[in-house]
Amino acid sequence: MKPSPQNNTASSPALQEIQQARTVPLPPWLVVSEQYEPPQDADQYIGKSLYHLLSRLDALRQPLQKEQFVLSPVFKVLLILLLIILISMSTHILFPTIVGTAILVYLAAQPGKDILTLLKKGLFAAIFTFIITAPAIWLGHPLSCFILSGKTFLTVLLVAILSHSTPWNRITAALTMMHVPHLFIMMLDMTIQYITILGDLSIQLLQALQLRSVGKNDKKYQSLSGVLGITFLKSKELSEETYQAMVCRCFTGSYSIPRTHTFHGTTVLYIIILISLCILFFWLERTAS
Amino acid sequence: MHIPDNYLSPSTCGVMTAVMVPIWAYSLKKIKEEMPQDRIPLLGVGAAFAFLLMMFNIPLPGGTTGHAVGGTLIAILFGPYAACIAVSIALLIQAVLFGDGGILSFGANCFNMAFILPFTGYGIYKVLSRLIPGAAGEKAGILIGSYIGIVAAAFCAAVEFGIQPMLFTDAAGQALYCPYPLGVSIPAMVIPHMLVAGIVEAAFTLAIYSFIQKSAPSLARSQSQNASTGLRPIYGLLTALVICTPLGLWAEGDAWGEWSPEDIADVAQGGQSLGYTPHQMLNGFNFNAIMPDYSVAGLPDAAGYILSAIAGTALLIIIFKLIGTMYHETLPSK
Numbered sequence A: 001m002k003p004s005p006q007n008n009t010a011s012s013p014a015l016q017e018i019q020q021a022r023t024v025p026l027p028p029w030l031v032v033s034e035q036y037e038p039p040q041d042a043d044q045y046i047g048k049s050l051y052h053l054l055s056r057l058d059a060l061r062q063p064l065q066k067e068q069f070v071l072s073p074v075f076k077v078l079l080i081l082l083l084i085i086l087i088s089m090s091t092h093i094l095f096p097t098i099v100g101t102a103i104l105v106y107l108a109a110q111p112g113k114d115i116l117t118l119l120k121k122g123l124f125a126a127i128f129t130f131i132i133t134a135p136a137i138w139l140g141h142p143l144s145c146f147i148l149s150g151k152t153f154l155t156v157l158l159v160a161i162l163s164h165s166t167p168w169n170r171i172t173a174a175l176t177m178m179h180v181p182h183l184f185i186m187m188l189d190m191t192i193q194y195i196t197i198l199g200d201l202s203i204q205l206l207q208a209l210q211l212r213s214v215g216k217n218d219k220k221y222q223s224l225s226g227v228l229g230i231t232f233l234k235s236k237e238l239s240e241e242t243y244q245a246m247v248c249r250c251f252t253g254s255y256s257i258p259r260t261h262t263f264h265g266t267t268v269l270y271i272i273i274l275i276s277l278c279i280l281f282f283w284l285e286r287t288a289s
Numbered sequence B: 001m002h003i004p005d006n007y008l009s010p011s012t013c014g015v016m017t018a019v020m021v022p023i024w025a026y027s028l029k030k031i032k033e034e035m036p037q038d039r040i041p042l043l044g045v046g047a048a049f050a051f052l053l054m055m056f057n058i059p060l061p062g063g064t065t066g067h068a069v070g071g072t073l074i075a076i077l078f079g080p081y082a083a084c085i086a087v088s089i090a091l092l093i094q095a096v097l098f099g100d101g102g103i104l105s106f107g108a109n110c111f112n113m114a115f116i117l118p119f120t121g122y123g124i125y126k127v128l129s130r131l132i133p134g135a136a137g138e139k140a141g142i143l144i145g146s147y148i149g150i151v152a153a154a155f156c157a158a159v160e161f162g163i164q165p166m167l168f169t170d171a172a173g174q175a176l177y178c179p180y181p182l183g184v185s186i187p188a189m190v191i192p193h194m195l196v197a198g199i200v201e202a203a204f205t206l207a208i209y210s211f212i213q214k215s216a217p218s219l220a221r222s223q224s225q226n227a228s229t230g231l232r233p234i235y236g237l238l239t240a241l242v243i244c245t246p247l248g249l250w251a252e253g254d255a256w257g258e259w260s261p262e263d264i265a266d267v268a269q270g271g272q273s274l275g276y277t278p279h280q281m282l283n284g285f286n287f288n289a290i291m292p293d294y295s296v297a298g299l300p301d302a303a304g305y306i307l308s309a310i311a312g313t314a315l316l317i318i319i320f321k322l323i324g325t326m327y328h329e330t331l332p333s334k
Helices: A003-008 A012-023 A044-060 A073-089 A094-108 A112-133 A142-165 A169-175 A180-211 A220-246 A265-288 B010-034 B035-051 B070-080 B080-099 B106-131 B134-162 B182-215 B232-249 B279-283 B301-330
Strands: none
Touching: A003 A094, A003 B106, A012 A073, A044 A180, A073 A094, A073 A142, A073 A169, A073 A265, A073 B010, A073 B070, A094 A112, A094 A142, A094 A265, A094 B301, A112 B301, A142 A169, A142 A180, A169 A180, A180 A220, B010 B106, B035 B070, B035 B080, B035 B232, B070 B080, B070 B106, B070 B134, B070 B182, B080 B106, B134 B182, B182 B232
8 A cells, every 4th residue: 555645744753764774783681583382380279269169159149040849038048947847857768759759840840960969969978977976986876876877968968949039139138027036137238239249359369370370389478468358458449439329328237028928828829728738747756656 | 479588498599680680781781871961860760760660569379478570661761771670779679678589599580570571571572463453452562561571480490499308308209498399489479470570570560661651751662861850750650659658568478489487387289388497498598687577666557668668769879869960970982
C-alpha cells in the first residue's frame, strides 16, 4: 500500500529517525535465541487445592436441581429428624432394617451419579464409626460395633438425602417455620453464602498464583498464608459491606416468611405419616423385644 | 437349585469357582465391548426379575420345592454374557444377604444358573427362531429354550450333588457331604424340573417377554436410543411381583438338596431315611446371613418375605446403576 502524500510530509522527520534506528545493531542479548526450559516442578498443591475447592463449590451450588418428590421442606426436615431420633433410640435391628429398605428404594429411583455421591458420604461415616468402635469387638461386644456403624450409615445417608434433594434456601425457610431462632438461621444462611463467595475468591487467588509461577518454586507453602490472609481481609471487608447493606435496607435480623402454608389435605397426610411412623416404631420395639 | 454350603466339598467348590472365573472375565469384557452404556442400568431390572422369580417357590412332585430362574429371559433381552453377570450378582445378593445358596458353593451355583442356564436357553432360542421364521419360531424358541435351560441347570446341579458320595466318605463309609449318589440325585432333581419347574420357567419367560415387548419395547430392543424411557409398566410389573412374593411361602418343605443339617437325617429318599447327618454338614463352614431365608426376626413371614424382595430388588437396581456410572467414567473421552 502506498503511503498518502499528506502523511509522508507530516511524519518525515519521524520516518528518518526510524530508518536511522534500523541501522543500529541489536544488543547481543536480544540476538541470542533463548533456550530457557523451566525446571519440572510438582505443582500438585495448587492443582489439587483448585480441584478440591471447585468440586466443593459445585456441590454447594447445586440447589437449583429438580426435585423429584415435591414434598414440603418442613415435612422433609421433620421426617428426617424423627427418623434419626427413632433409629438412634431403637434397641432392635428391625426398625433400622425397615428404614434401610425404604432408603434403598429411594436410592434405586435416583440416577447412578447421585447414588454414588450419597453412598460415599454414608460409607465414609460408617467406616469412621467402625474404626472408632472397633475395640468393642475385642471387649466382648462385637454386635454393638456393627449396629452403631449401621445406624451411623443410615442417619448420615438420611441427612445427605435431605441436603441433596432440597435446596439450602428451602431448608432455612423450613427451619424458620419450625420457629428456630432467627439469629441462628441468619448465621447459617450467611455462612453458606460466604462459603461460595470466599471460595470463588480463593479460586481466583490460586489461579493467579498458578499463572504467575514459572519454574521451580521451593517456597510454595508460604503462599498459602498469603492466600488465607487475603481471603480473611476480603471477608472482613465483605462483612462490613453486608452490615451497611443491612442497615440501609432496615434489616433487623428477623426473617418473615409469607404465610402461604395453610392447613390443608397434605398437611393432614404429613401429620398422619409422622404419627404412624412413631406408632410403627413403638409396635416393632414391643413385638421384637 | 441353590446349593447350600457343605453339600459340596470345598475342592468341588474350588473347581467350580475356577471354571467360573474366566467365564465372568470374558462376559465382563463382552459387555464392555458390545453393550451401550445406558443399557447397563436396565440390566439391573433384568437381574431384579431373576431375583424375584427365584423367590416364587412352587411345590414339586416328591414333596420338595423348586423355582423359576429367568436366566433365559435376561439372555434374550440383553444377551447371554449380560445374563451371566446379572444372574451371578442376583445369586451373590441371595447368598450374602439372605443365606439362599452357600458362600463356598457360590461358584457352583453360578455355573448352573448363571452359565449353563442362560447359554443353553439362549442357544436353543437362537437356533429355533432361525429355523422357524416369524413370531411362531420366536415363541417356540423362548418356550423350549427356557425349558431346556432350567432342566440342564438342574441336571448339572444333580451331577455336582451325585459325585460327592463317590469321592468323599469317612472310614465308616458314610458320606462327608451330600449323601445321595448320581442314581438318586439325577432323577430327584431332573424329573420334578421337567414336570413342573421347567414348565413354570417357560411360561414365566414367555409371559414376561411378551409383556415387555408390548409395554416397553425399548427394553427388548438392543438399540441404545431412549433405552430408559417408557419403563413405567416394567416397574409396575416388578412391584406386582414383589407384592405377590408371599405366594412363594405356600410351597411347604425344602427344595431338594437344600435341607438344613438338623433335618437331613430324617429325609426319606426311596422309602427310607438317611439315618445320619454327614460329618462335614455339622462341622463345616457356617455363614450367618443378615436376613436368613428371606425372613426378618420379629416380623411375620409374609412381611419379612416382602421386605426381603423390596431390599433385594432395590439393591440390584442400585448395583447396576452404579456399575453403569463407573463404566461411563472409565470410558475414554472422545
